[in-house]
Amino acid sequence: MFMTIDDKHSVSGFVPQSMPVYTGCPVKTGVFPLCSWASSDDVWIKMLNKELKYVHDKGFLQQHPKLKPKMRAILLDWLLEVSEVYTLHRETAYLAQDFFDRFMLTQDDMAKDRLQLIGITALFIASKIEEIYPPKLHEFAYVTDGACEEEAILEMELVMLKALNWNLCPETVITWLKLYAQVESLKDGVNFLVPQFSQDTYIQITQLLDLAILDINSLDYQYGILAAAAFCHFFSFDVVHKVSGLTWDSIAPCVRWMSPFMHTVSACPRAELKDFKKVTSDDRHNIQTHVDYLSMLSDAHQRQPDIQDRLSPAAIGGILTPPKSTEKPANH
Template identity: 65%
Template sequence: MCRKGIYDCVNICMYCWGSSKDVWMKMLSKESRYVHSSNILKNHPTLNPDMRSILLDWLIEVAEVYSLHRETYYLAQDFFDRFMATQKCINKSMLQLIGVTSLFIAAKLEEIYPPKLHEFAYVTDGACSEDDILQMELIILKALNWELCPVTAISWLNLFLQVSSLKESPKLLLPQYSQEQFIQIAQILDLCILHITSLDFQYRILAAAALYHCTSIEVVNKATGLDMESISECVQWMAPFVNVTKRSPSPKLKWFKKVQSEDRHNIQTHTNYLDMLDDVKVPDSVVGESPVSIGGILTPPKSTEKTPF
């Protein structure tokens, strides 16, 4: 498969500081280095997939409140899921602390001006203290062996869209794709990542499948080097999520204070994802047993009404 377009785009992203082929191969190698699985809760008998969905939805909301980038949220999601895979018998009362600490770590890595520690404690409305977050930060970092640089699904989407939109004389520092198209596909990924079975797919495959649902296999092949056979399972799994997003109002670009217009699409935004997730009908043959309802426990707080889990 020809990946010339991908190499060209990687060169753009790296400003020609290194070999684009080497950079591309290193990105691919992270798919086997940063492993995730939908079985992350098997060693946590008191937890179920709905609890993870509610926590991640809340993190999306916190990310929007503080105008955090999508990459920050997706890093936090990856840290949370990989951390849970290393642990046993985590109690549900610890989930919010693990989640907000994952976001705290991600923000320090990704944001130029990350929120302060006290702001992360504040959004838990007293459920997590600053000391709690600092202690959990060390626990998470040690459990992850300081492996903090995955290529997230949203990073792959950014790369794939840039490749698919390359022109002969591109403006290297700006995205060549439509911001509206990006947030449309990003909404699909946001919804998908809330479902625990999304972890059965590599992030690259998730991004490619979402791109396929909004474009065509020709675009996917040009941008990713993947053919239909490589993404067909994920495309089929993702179809119910796409159908739900199509029935919902189209996402709109939002204005954020101190965020430049060309960066608006990269800020994480929240919508009624949990309601949308309730409408997703994933075949049992794909997900196995259906998640157990938790009856409103862990209801996430509204942006202006922070309440503890």
């Protein structure tokens, strides 16, 4: 499917509570329960340190004068749609988003006709990291409807890996959300790795995050704070503090920024769990889904009177739909 596109961070919000400072990162006692398989505090500290290591910044647009925020939104929306077509996990889609944003921070003066190649390559890399059976290279080329050849994807893969210095393991927004959801619902600390949270509630929160990450201003916030802010729209702050250790002051700006997106999500049909072929019922909430996020984004922007660079239906009308599952190559 060919797609046309038209026209620094710290973890200071995590409150110190009887914990020393690690690599410049003040942290509270971890939210993990005591675990037999690892040191709970060590796992927590490593997660927090990744917020410092994996830097994202919406300022990358200043390095690319030919690009606009709506172009990123269109690309990420398309990647979410492709992810559902190929039954990819949410973590895969969010890894691709992270790779794209961090790669663009290393580049200058990128042309808009390169974005689809960069996006599909980011998803190609993410799939090989996260999926047990990732789609083949020719399937990623196929879904671009001839816009990106296999050889071009392989060449871009090498460019991206070098630019990212092979730093490919961030804690994504979805990683943080799953942690918060699991801690909130935890009844048996021994089985911490076994999901115990409500799938239905989880997909409501993921729909909010899917919409919010399309907005370039989401890059103003650390992934852990984005996930906590979304969580705060479904649970009380006391719960959010319990599962994240974050203070209200540290998440309040993000909660307020996310409010128009929450109003839009609330006005739309409620997210429903989908059944996917060869996906078990206890894993289906982890599969990335897609709705008309670009229209929803336009609505959310209309709820922000001071928003810059609004999206409109006219601006996003050039996108083609990915092939349905029945239209994919038979050897997938």
